[in-house]
Amino acid sequence: MTGTVEHGGALARAIAEYGGEPGDWIDLSTGINPNPVPLPDLPVQFWSRLPDEDLFEQASRAAAIGYGSAENIRPLPVAGTQSVIQLLPQLFDGDIAIFGPTYEEYRSRFQRAGRAVDLVARVEDINDSHRLVILVNPNNPDGRIVPRDEVLRLADRLAEQGGFLVVDEAFADLCPECSVAGDAGRQSNLIVFRSFGKFFGLAGLRLGFVLAAPSICGAIRDGQGPWAVSGPALGIAGSVLPDRQLRNRIEDRIRRRHAALHGVLEEADLTIAGGTPLFMLVDDDRATALHSHLCRYRILTRKFHYEPHWLRIGLCRDRDEEARLREALAAFNGPGGE
Template sequence: MQDQTLLPVEHGGSLARAGALFPHAPRPFVDLSTGINPHAYPLFDLPASAFTRLPEPSRIAELCAVAARNYGAKANEIVAAPGTQILLPLVAELCSRGTASVLGPTYQEHARAAAVAGHEVREVRSFDALAEANLAVVVNPNNPDGRLISRGDLLALAAHMRAKSGLLVVDEAFMDVAPRAESVADAAEQGGLVVLRSFGKFFGLAGVRLGFAISAPEIAAKLAARLGPWAVAGPALEYGLHAYADKAWQESMRVQLAQQAARLDSCFAGVGIVVTGGTGLFRHIAIDNASRLHRHLGERGILLRAFSDRPRELRCGLPGSEAEWLRLEEALAAWEECE
C-alpha cells in the first residue's frame, strides 16, 4: 500500500474541483480559495528571445541579484527556481535523514516533501518542540492563520540547529505583506537556515512559477547544482527582473492590499463573523458552522478554502473587482438572514 504521506494533497484554486462540488453555482466563480494577489503585476510584451532561446546565465545572475536586494540578501546566497514548491524536497535533503518537525497546522506540502526526502515527519504545535528535530520547518507568516514568529526566536533556533548540524527552513511566502523587519532572509548566510521566498503570490503571477531559496553560499551552490542549468524559464526571468525592480508598484500594492484586507474584515464583522488572523493576502476564520458557510458561499459561486482536517476553519482571499466584492457582500447578507 502506498504511503499516504507521499501523495499530493489538495490545495485551493481548483476550479474543476469547485465545479464538481457546486455544479449549479453561478459562473464565473469568485475564487477566494487562494492567497494569491488578485491585482497582478501588469502584463507586458516579452521579447521573442524569451521563448526561443535558452536563458543566458548572465540574466539569471541579474535576476538573483535584484531579488537578493529586495530580500536583504547577497547575490551568492540566493538560488532561483521554477517556484518554491520544487525546492521543498531538495532543501529537506540537505540534512541527514532523521526527524523533521513542522510547526503546524500549516501548508501541508512541507510535511510531504520532508517525507519524500526520507525523514520521519511530525507536526508540532509548540515552537519550542522544533529544537529536537534534525529538520525544523516554520511558515512565517503562517498559512492559513497568519501566525508570526519573531525574528529573534527564529534566529535563536537557527543557531541551535547550526550547532548540531541540523537545518531550519523558514518559508516566507507571505512576508511581502507582513512586517518585513521580522524576515530572516538577511541572516541566512550564517548557516543552519534556509529561507524560501515566493514571487507569484505577492505579484499575483502564480502561473509564472518563480521562487527562491536563500542560504549560506555553500548551501546555495548545492541547490543550484541540483536544479541544473536553465531552471528558470525565459518568460519567468523577464517578469522577475521587471517586477523586482519596480519598487513604486510594490509599495503602492502593499498599501492597497492592507486596505482591502481591512475591508474584508468589515464584511465578515457585519454579519457577526470574527476574523481570527491572516495576512494582507488572506483572512482566517474559525467558527463552529464553517462547513455550512463554505457550502452557502460555494452554492453562490464564491469559493473559500476549507480544510478537511480542521472543519472549523476557513481561509478567504481578496476579491479582485468591485463586482466580486458585491457578490460576496450579497452572499454574506443572505447568510445573515439564514442564521
C-alpha cells in the same frame, strides 16, 4: 505513503460539483494578490531561447535588491518554492520538526519519503535530536508570526547541534519586520524561501527564490537541473523586483482590499481567527456548510480537513466582488439560510 494534499485554487473541481463556467466564479481560495502586476514588455528571445546565465544572474541580482539579501548571497531562482520543498527529503538527513499546522506539502513530502515528522507549536518544542526545522513565517493559514529575533536565536541553537532552519517567507512581503532574508547566508544553517507570485499576483509564473549559503543553493540548483526557471519568469522578476515604487503601490492596494474584506466578514458576524494581508482565517462551527453555501453562489473558499471549523478567505479583486461576497454571506445568515 500519504494521499494528495488538498490545496486552494481547485476551481475545476468546484465547477464539476456546483456548476457554472470559470468566468462565473470568484476564487477566494488562495492567498494570492487578485490584482496582478502589469507585465513588462519582454524581448522575443526571452520566449524563443533557453534562458542563459546572464538572465539567471539578472533575476538573482534583482531578488537581492527586492528581498534585502546579505551582500555575499545571491538568491537562487527556482521554479516555485514547491519545487524545492520536494527536494528537502533528499538534501537533509535526521529528525524533522515542522511548526504546524501549516502548509501541508512539507509534512507530506517527508512522509512520502518514509521520514518521521514532529509537528511542534512552539520554539520550546524543538529538541536536541532535530536536524531540520521548518517554519512558515507568517504562517499559512493562521498568520502566526514568530518574531525575527526568536527565529535567529533558534537558528543559532540549531547550528550548535548541527541542524538547519528553513524559514518559508511566502507571505513576508507585507511583514518586513519579521523577515530574516537578510540574515540567510550569514548564518550558514539558515535557509529562506521567498515566493514571487503571491505578492505580485503572478502565481502562474511558478517562480520563487532561495536565500542560503552558496553550498546549499548549489545543491538545490543541481537537484532542479538545467533551465528549471523559464526565461519570461526570470525577465519579469528582473524588471519588477527592484522597483520600490511599484512595490509600494501593490502593497497599498493589497492593504485596502484587506481592510474591505475585514469589513465584509465583520458585517457577517464571522470570527476572524488570524491571517495575513493576503487572506483571512475564519473560525466557525458552520465552516463546512458556509463553504458549500458560498460555492452555490459561485464563490470558492478554502476549507481544511484537519480543522473543519476553519475557512480561509482570500482578497476580493474589487468592490463588485466584495458586494457579491457580502450578499452571499447575508443569505447564509438570513431567513432560510444555514
